[in-house]
Amino acid sequence: MKIWIRATILFLVAALFSGGGIWNRHLQLRSAHLDMREIAFHSARDSIIHTFRLVSQTIAEESLLQDEILKCVHAIVTEEGDLQNYQRGLLYRKLYPMYQRVSQHSIRQLHFHYPDGRSMLRVHMPDRSGDNLTPFRPSVVIANEQNREVHGYESGKMVHGFRHVYPLNYQNIHIGSVEVSNSFQQIRSELFRHNVEGDVDYMFIMLKEDLWQKLVPRREQLYVESALHADYLSENIQSSEYENFGGTAKVSANSTSLLLHLRNHPQLKDGLDSREDFSLVTNWDNQFYAVLFHSITNVVGNHAAYILSIHPEPYLQSLSNSAIRNFVFVLFALALLTFFWAGLKRVKAKQRNTYAFLKTISAKMGEGLYATDNVGKITYVNAETTKLLGYSKKDILNKNAHDLFHIDDSEHQEQGCVILNTIMNNKTYKQKRGFFKSREGHVFPIELTCTPFLNDDQINGSITLFHDITERIEEETERENLGEQLRQKHKMEAVGHMAGGIAHNFNNNLSIILGNVELSQLKQAPNSEVIPLLENAKIAIRRSRDLVQKIIIYSRKGIQNKALIQLPVIVSETVALLQSTLPSSASIEQIIDPECGSVVIDADASQIQEVLVNLCNNAVHAMDEKGVLKILLGSVELTQKEIPAQYERPPGRYAKLSVQDTGSGISTEVLDKIFDPFFTTKEEYEGAGMGLATVQGIVAQHGGLIKVNSVPNQGTVFDLYLPIVDAQITEPTPINTEILRGTEKILLVDDDEMLASLGEEVLTEIGYQVSVMTESTEALKLFTANADSFDLVITDQTMPELTGKDLILELKKIRPDIPTILCTGFSSKIDDMQAAELGINAFLMKPLDLPGLSQAVRRVLDGQRK
Amino acid sequence: MAIPQYLIKIALTTWLIIVVSSADISAKTIRFAPLPMFSKSTITKQFSPFVEYLSKNMGQQVELTYHRNYQDLLSKFIQDDIDLAYLGPLPYVMLIENDPDFVPVVRFVNASGESTYTCSLVTFDRDRSARLSLSKLPVALTQPFSTCGYLMTEGLLNRRGLSLNNTPYYYSGEHSECALDVIRGKASVAGIKTSIGKRYKNLGLQFVEQSVLLPGFLLVANPRTLSADTIDRIRKSLLSLDPLNSPADAEVTKPWGAGIRYGAVSAHETDYQLIKEKLQKIKIPEANP
CATH class of the missing domain: 3.30.450 (Beta-Lactamase)
Known part of the structure; x- marks a missing residue:
């Protein structure tokens, strides 16, 4: 309800009660005044009636109850006829002078009655007598029957009066009664x-x-x-x-x-x-x-x-006026009081609102808040404070905050409570990281701000805001770790990008070398002494190609032969292979969770084997070829939180492949670099430093992630997580090494003149008619002019002006059905899937060996698509 | 010198206008004066309903006027300042002695239906046959203009060979007071209406002489200010009432004074001949001796 409505109602109620009180007081005074009037009247009336009674008594005793009168009355009672009338006349004659005198003063009637209640003589009206009074005059009846005096008011047959009736007795004989009356x-x-x-x-x-x-x-x-x-x-x-x-x-x-x-x-x-x-x-x-x-x-x-x-009643008039004046005054006073009350209520309501607002803030702010007086005693705490400190309000109020839960700052311990000292100097104390102690003795980090509380410019105490920063510190730590991981990721991406570029050029060179070697072998006689030498050269070329392939894998752009595989099978085969190569001082233990016996992943089996071999070789090396190497396989359900940020993997079911050694462990400094390419702790001849980099590249290309946990002098565990797929295993297709020949016309485009020439020579060697172009724009012109002259176009991807992909798109505009093969040493612009979507019939990675190239050409020309 | 014809016509016209106007004025309001027997308020109370009745019945305004005493009333009547008066027998006779033109209209009857009454000599002496002793105590009379007062009391005393001329007397004002004065011992004898004296027989009042029947109070009209037709209409309007036998008429006259509420009979000058003769024989002193 609005305050002014309440104030108005209050005013009306108060006015009503005040008015009632004033009116009641007025009535009391009026009633008292009227009571005084009543008392005064009764006093006067009683006095008058008593006086009249005395007068009547005097008249009766001195005039009416005299023997002469009684004798006359007796005669009237006893006589009859004219004599009775005469005696009545005589009685009238005797009493008239007295009646005439007293009637001038207080006597209204003088009336004699027979004993039987009939009228004997009305001195005030003498012509009327003999009428029966008993039905109307109980006073007469009582006086005659009971022979006693009767006094009081009584109405009569003619007039009313205040009557005094005396019985008359003559010689002990009741002879009637006489009445003396007064009028009002x-x-x-x-x-x-x-x-x-x-x-x-x-x-x-x-x-x-x-x-x-x-x-x-x-x-x-x-x-x-x-x-x-x-x-x-x-x-x-x-x-x-x-x-x-x-x-x-x-x-x-x-x-x-x-x-x-x-x-x-x-x-x-x-x-x-x-x-x-x-x-x-x-x-x-x-x-x-x-x-x-x-x-x-x-x-x-x-x-x-x-x-x-x-x-x-002028007094009542003034009383009434006074009551009205009082009421008006009270109304005025009430109006003022109500006004001030309403104002006060508004202020209080505002204060309550403010208090509720502050209380809500205090309760919901999520921060501990307590107030102390100027000696550090706690005067107020909010719920968060009691929650954080574990004290009830009762336990904490009026206690010294410093003694109860402050943890002394070692730097200022001797100066007492640094918080209190600071605010008593009218300064705000802020602490980014301090410590409070809960009731149970648990010390937790807090951040606090303590502000002096001023009252009339005097420091009256302090208000302290604090919150538990345990979680924040953990988050900061995690954030720092995450930042480090992201930095690592960016570094790896940069290295991968660089490795990709190197691999492209390297592959081109290897392709030239390999092509020329193979051509040379073809041109030699079967028993030529040169052939073994060329074969050695080809071995070296293949090793180089493998190295480049690892670099490409690390950069996640390598060609994979992914297929659905049963991971336990691969692990078992690899462990069997490793056992035969391990020194006798070291043993390997394989632990495969029975529940993941049928775990299937989409992976390149050789790469998974390579990963496992790399990790095991590193472990054996770390164990100094002694101890037990454990290989564990299981499946886990990873949540998003469990997946490190640099991996951007979805949560789900993963196969967990762990390689656990009991070696010397990896120091923290080294742990950050183990996945860097060419980083190694081995001697120069022991390895190239690409092992773990390749492992990380393969795992990444398989949508997995790696976690490493190493304790110095205790050992290291590499946990590989690979996504499990829900699919059936199909049998792999056998590799075909046959060289297929043909006679169709092929347009070969490569900006590298040596590769272009080499390709022309190889394709010509196996029967094809080859036109070679080293500029893609020129090749486009040639094809535009002779579109129907070519059965197939083979083009390199990375070329100035028009890339291989763009060239094919242009050629397709001219002749949509032209078969095309796109080759590349490395490209981040296109892959096998994209090439298929563009209508390119085959996508080949350099360096190309002859069987692979001849089969791809034949397959495209024959309308097949891999 | 001959008076011009046109002047004669103007004079006649003016006279006619004046006469007619006067007649109209006198016809508008009838000035009525009752005998001042009581106080002005009592008279007003007793006669106002009567005046209202006459006004309504006559279709003419009737005005009630009050006069302090008999003499004043009679003088105004004779001076034509009064049109209609309610008078006792003696004042009427005294009026027509001075001006015989006044016309008796009706006589009023009492509760018994009688239009006559008698006067008596009363005493408290139980021996009614004894000779009245008038030497020690005075004679109590009502009023000089009361018929039973000096006039009839003197006549009744004369029967016993006594006279007020050589006896002390006084006017007590009312019949009842005269009777009570006798009982009180203030007066030896009193002359009062017989009917009133009988009320005090319970006090031993003795009746020693009684007069012949006398006509009662009457209504007298001034023929100089009221037309004969008006007088006749007044008479008929009063004679048409029969309160003693008609409850409706009794209801009409109920608020009237006791002397007039019981009805009326026609009045004639001859009804008052006896009083006229008495008055010629007995001279009434004007004031108390």
């Missing part, structure tokens, strides 16, 4: 006298159900419905009848209007229905009034009327 008007007058403020008005309303049914006909006009409620009556001030009863309370027009206004007060009905004391406060005509309803009970204890005291 009289009580009201006394209330006015008691009210020193003089601003209070009083009213009297009577419960209709207590009064209405008692009234004799035509007396109903004495009452009117109260302005407050239909259940209540008030005296009809318009009625002149009240003149006979001491008048009625004249209510001011202001009070009457106020009552009309009060009629709609929401609490009025409930108050009246309660029939108990209650009060109402109302604002009328811009002034506050309190109207107190004082319940009046009749002589039998039932609610019968209310005396209303109406008070103008």
